[in-house]
Each structure stands twice: as C-alpha cells, then as structure tokens.
Amino acid sequence: MHHSFRRALVHARCSHRGQARHSIPLHASPWGHADAREAAADAGGGGFGVRRPLRFLAYKLGLAEPQVVQLARILDELKTERAQHAVDERRRLSALAEAVGSESFVEAKAEEAASLKSASTQRLEAAVVKAVRQLHELLDTAQRERLAYLIRTGTLVL
DSSP states (O other): HHHHHHHHHHHHHHHHHHHHOOOEEOOOOOOOSSSHHHHOOOOOOOOSHHHHHHHHHHHHOOOOOOHHHHHHHHHHHHHHHHHHHHHHHHHHHHHHHHHHHHSSOOOOHHHHHHHHHHHHHHHHHHHHHOOOOHHHHHHHHHHHHHHHHHHTTTEEEO
C-alpha cells in the first residue's frame, strides 16, 4: 500500500510539473497552484523566478539581446513590487489577528488592515500596468501580437 501511495505522489508531482511548462505565470506561487488564474487570485502574490519567464519570453517573442536586457529590468521591477505586496499581505494579516485576538475588538487595527490591502493592491496593479506599457514600447508589432496571444490564451499571466 505504501508503494502505491508513493507512486501516486510522484505522478501528481510530475503532472504538476508538466502543466507548469505550458502556463508560465509571472508570479508563480511557492504553494504550487495548479491553475495560473488561481495563483493570480492568491492574495499573497508570491515571487517569480526571473530566468524562467525571461527565457520563455525571449524565445517565444524572438527578442534581440538589447530587448532581453530591458525585459529583465522590467521583470525585476515587477518582481520587487510583488515581493512588497507579499510583505504588505503579511502585515495585513497581522493587523487582523491583533484586531481579533485582544479582549475587545480593535476597530482601528481592522481598518488599518483593510486600507493596507487596498493601497498595496493599487500599487501592484499600477506596477503591472507600467510593466505592460514598457513591454509595449519595447516590442515591435509582431512581437506585441505574439505577447497578446500568450496573455489571451493564459500561457502567460501578468
């Protein structure tokens, strides 16, 4: 019985890896979400490895070396903002825990948590818009069309 459980576990891991090859989220979650859209909905955001999306996009879009350098900078800025979003999410959860964990409900802590989430989400959304704008400026027409196709089909999730 132990052997069949182990085989099922290995199969599940292989299936997840196989799926990850076809869907490259720019915010891959360390919790291994099966669906890129589910990962995008994850409030924590998570970081992403720059090399993988960078190599993937460089290959799929046929980028020249100067474009690859600029793409790396764009992805790095987005990665930094996503990391800050994750820190803000931990602060928000801590504030909510403080609001609930005391003898009486602390309204100010709950309000702080709500405003922190809103501000952090707005900053992250602005960073994504900035990254997309920079990508648009970086790419030629054919490359933009290929990028749009990757986004439209869910192969690339921003």
